[in-house]
């Protein structure tokens with residue numbers, strides 16, 4: 123299957139020579155434009171000084187001189203406006219792809235980048251991937267294909283003669299990809315062709331053989347630079363999705379790692395670029411369930427020119443929105459809601475029960491104290507809660523009723539501080555300086571759960587408006603399967619009539635049982651006609667991992683398996699009699715890996731927080747080991763020890779699951795989805811390690 127790395131053929135040498143010549147031309151043309159704009163800068167400064175002088179003159183001039191001075195000021199201003207210079211491509215990496223088309227007027231070269239630039243005399247045309255009509259030809263056709271595309275009113279026909287992806291680093295060409303052929307510049311500037319085996323595709327063929335018991339395929343041997351820009355890689359289906367009209371709601375579905383986030387964020391960039399006035403960055407938002415994905419999304423948005431778009435987690439968005447809608451001081455949010463109570467408050471059955479019990483409140487009934495009282499009544503009403511549990515389809519156990527009542531009773535108790543009003547504040551502190559109620563159940567008194575915030579907003583939004591909360595012109599919801607129905611309702615209200623949004627999701631990755639199906643999601647957002655795209659190719663995970671992920675899902679797996687993007691290392695399964703041995707083995711393997719591949723990104727994904735903490739102790743003395751339990755990923759090389767709840771939407775070169783046991787992952791739908799999420803974070807290699815009884819989800823592997 124694999125062919126060795128090789129010397130370039132004469133044809134490939136010619137390709138490299140051609141690409142280097144193109145790059146030299148581009149760099150010279152951009153540098154020329156930069157110098158010209160530098161000269162213009164001096165002229166601009168002179169004009170500004172001149173304008174200032176004229177203004178000063180006008181302040182003291184005789185009335186008769188004013189018309190003449192004003193005329194001069196107008197002229198200077200007009201000259202200044204003409205000085206405005208366009209942004210120039212970055213010299214370090216001015217484009218990421220090369221397209222040559224043969225049309226009726228002969229051959230023409232286009233380079234795809236993030237900033238348009240043309241110097242026709244130097245035969246340089248860099249087009250912006252977001253809006254240049256000819257970018258369609260790049261994304262939708264392959265080398266040798268004939269195309270027919272309408273560019274506005276004009277039908278354009280031709281043939282794609284060259285379609286190459288290029289990587290330019292600090293102004294130097296380092297990689298050229300033509301179809302599946304990859305040419306890379308090696309040390310000393312010697313070019314070679316990478317073999318087609320999976321190992322060498324990853325890192326260039328050296329040190330990539332996988333031996334059983336050894337982690338690593340060579341991915342982390344080099345700095346991460348030199349990777350192809352994902353904007354250049356968008357496939358035809360993804361490109362069409364990115365180009366769906368801005369006012370059309372879009373649902374992007376697909377299995378793990380098929381490019382849903384990639385499409386959603388590129389669409390945002392396209393919309394912001396095409397219709398900057400209607401869709402200002404300040405009124406667009408990305409909302410995701412977890413902190414880790416929020417951080418990753420910010421990192422992905424920056425190179426797309428969307429550094430100002432706000433990215434929020436569901437909790438921080440709800441807290442901020444509630445603060446604006448209800449007033450900052452009125453709410454004391456509680457973040458440690460017991461899991462069962464949180465689950466009940468986010469479940470679709472609660473949304474339906476609320477509708478049946480409360481209907482739509484009148485706006486006079488939505489003052490915060492009244493809304494809180496309403497919720498408190500409901501969450502202490504056993505019959506109401508029993509009906510929620512009864513309609514939860516088995517998701518909620520009956521113990522959720524007692525737990526919710528008990529928890530709410532503590533919240534509605536009067537805080538000690540109120541009862542002791544008038545007492546000397548010094549006497550209301552414990553010896554260690556804390557307040558009397560801290561670390562006691564009384565700490566809960568007067569709080570609202572973070573899960574209550576969307577409910578309060580929902581009741582208020584249903585009755586009228588959310589007051590000062592700003593309208594949104596477009597929103598991206600990622601991992602939409604984890605949004606509760608009430609959260610979706612509130613987002614819908616903030617979008618107003620247009621409902622311009624991109625919803626990315628995969629029902630196989632729901633972890634919070636708040637998902638009620640895509641029709642319910644759209645209905646709650648008030649959307650009747652969403653465009654839907656289903657991404658088919660699994661880009662992140664190699665074939666062995668995609669196959670295992672499907673097996674783990676069991677009967678929940680969707681009908682059509684995704685197309686595996688590439689071959690890859692076999693999944694490693696390691697079983698030990700006891701946990702100490704298993705973890706020692708992982709610790710050793712990680713040390714060995716990081717010595718060989720110091721640039722690798724590795725995640726040890728435990729089933730829960732406590733397991734992550736416990737495993738972290740095994741390697742905590744290593745400088746590259748980080749415990750990440752609040753989504754605070756640094757995206758630096760090294761090992762993140764974390765748990766399933768933290769990693770949705772993320773990816774790592776290597777993933778180790780340290781507790782693939784029957785206890786952590788029993789044969790049960792939610793466990794299947796959780797293991798599936800952990801497995802599909804790996805982009806190069808996966809290990810499943812177990813001690814005691816191995817998870818039944820891995821039977822036969």
Ligand SMILES: Nc1ncnc2c1ncn2[C@@H]1O[C@H](COP(=O)(O)OP(=O)(O)OP(=O)(O)O)[C@@H](O)[C@H]1O
Nearest residue numbers: 352355356357378379380381382383384661662771
């Ligand atoms: N057309 C493509 N060609 C090559 N790589 C791609 C392509 N599209 C996306 N990718 C890469 O695939 C990986 C997964 O993409 P992305 O995170 O967008 O997937 P996702 O469907 O949102 O994943 P998840 O379901 O885990 O949230 C990323 O590394 C991304 O850069």
